[in-house]
Amino acid sequence: MGERTEVYFVFMNFDPEYERLRNDRSKEGMEELDTYLSNKHDQLLEKLLPPNSYRKKSSLAIVDGFSVEITKHQAAILRSAKEVRVVEKNQEFA
Template sequence: MNYDPEYQRLRADRTEKGAYELDLYLSKKHDQLLASTLQAGTYKRTLSLVIVDGFAVEITETQANVLRSANGVRVVEKNQELV
């Protein structure tokens, strides 16, 4: 995701409460982005990544292209499985 001052503020709070609030904030933010970009029921967000303000989601290649062009999205990469 692009620079987000609220994310930066919450990430700087190293307390247990701060970590909890950051998790909630990112989960809601990522869900809102997906809901505003992709059709409901056609994707599955599997996790949010606090350290990089990113998330993993199961989507089609077409949906990945739509997500790439969404406002606030910096990069979309295909998962690379390690053998």
């Protein structure tokens, strides 16, 4: 059996396109932002991690980040990517 996966939050570095889209508060603007971020986050994961080795849970438009189920080793790979600002393990609160 492989390494145990856990949920991590990945926060991206400053992205002028994200900032531009985020300033458009219309319904279309919000949909465009969601699509842009989802694609951007998917592309980052596809570029860095083997297919089917992770499970992206959601993109977070409010902070340009996403949650993903990955191993500790995969978290280290994402941490070293130039596009990524922070990778944090989800802390479960009892």
